[in-house]
Amino acid sequence: MWADLQPVGRSAASGGYRRFAWTREDHDLREWVAAEATRRGLDLTEDRMGNQWAWWGDPDQAVRDGDKGVVTGSHLDSVPDGGAFDGPLGVVSAFAAVDALQGNGFAPRRPIGIVNFVDEEGARFGVACAGSRVITGAMTARRARGLTDADGTSMADALAAAGRDPHQIGRDDETVGRIGAFVELHVEQGRGLIDLGQPVAVGTDIWPHGRWRLDFPGEANHAGTTRLEDRQDAMLGFAGAVLAAREAAINHGCVATVGKVAVVPGGVNAVPSAVTGWLDARGAKPRAVRRAVADVQGMVEQAGGHVTEESWTPSTPFDPSLSARIATRLGGIPALGTGAGHDAGILANAGVPTAMLFVRNPTGISHSPAEHAETSDCLEGVAALTAVLEDLAGETG
Ligand SMILES: [Zn+2]
DSSP, X not given: OHHHHTTTTBOTTTSOBOOOXXXXXXXXXXXXXXXXXXXXXXXXXXXXXXXXXXXXXXXXXXXXXXXXXXXXXEEOOOOTTBOSSTTHHHHHHHHHHHXXXXXXXXXXXXXXXXXXXXXXXXXXXXXXXXXXXXXXXXXXXXXXXXXXXXXXXXXXXXXXXXXOOGGGOSOOHHHHTTEEEEEEEEEXXXXXXXXXXXXXXEEEEEOOEEEEEEEEEOOOEETTTSOGGXXXXXXXXXXXXXXXXXXXXXXXXXXXXXXXXXXXXXXTTEEOSEEEEEEEEEOSSHHHHHHHHHHHHHHHHHTTOEEXXXXXXXXXXXXXXXXXHHHHHTTSOOEEEESSOOHHHHHHHTTOOEEEEEEOOSSOOOSSTTOOOOHHHHHHHHHHHHXXXXXXXXXXX
């Protein structure tokens, strides 16, 4: 399976992946999922957003019987120049776990589903987890249709170009109602498991995180003829804020990043009249993040700038009893929180009992061609997921 996926959307220059929603590459990956489902005798369905679900057993019969399915899986799309593991490891491990169960003659009492969520990274249209957000109602179909990519193509037009009816997309309670438990396996996007010397961990929560816009006013002027003391250079305040964010993150034990900046007028030979930067801050403790941002805000205001909160997402805990059951079943594996968002977090917020398994990443690097996981650790992940599915789906007697 890994060899099948390896060439799809891979840049020869960087070795990274460009697998964006509703493109040719995305289409090829979806065809691959369909073929893998068919190969195993699974029933492939699509929900209103085009997320793919491959079912072993009949989830609707389970619902009629007052039960629900056990779902695993992840996503196959990538960030620009992404790594091979973020997303695909969860989908491939899901199929491999089903192979192991089928090979052992396991007969699930509850149906088992494998999901491939569309557009998890939001690389094309700017909103992460679009596939799970739309079906759970966390994002309206109207807003999703109106999102545009860098070329100005709307999601509605991209869906239509992929042969889909953009007016069919929307909240899908029937699909979400089939999920009794969701367990997403994912490559770790940090160094937690390296420090612990363990191959697999169970997730505890997605850290609280937010985005803030930092606006600095200035006065446009000539970069050659304006004396330094006569300038109102918006860039200086901004530069101070970038350094202040780093300092605040160190002081309060969280992380802070300024990864995007817009400069007006944006000429090499012009003193900036306005600079807008965006601050991303996250951490295990919401109070620590809030304090760090307050420090940055103080510095920004001192420099005559202004801070606007654009989003704040509180901590998203995974289901404690499901996570505890998984940790126990796997012999007391460690528990880790994460600063990265996942479809599992969207489902958890929608009330679905949700858990995650993380597989060790030997460098901790993610969203980069250097992202990696050793094969032996990936196989440990598959074995863990197999044991979890066996436990959660039970066996008919
Ligand atoms: Zn991912």
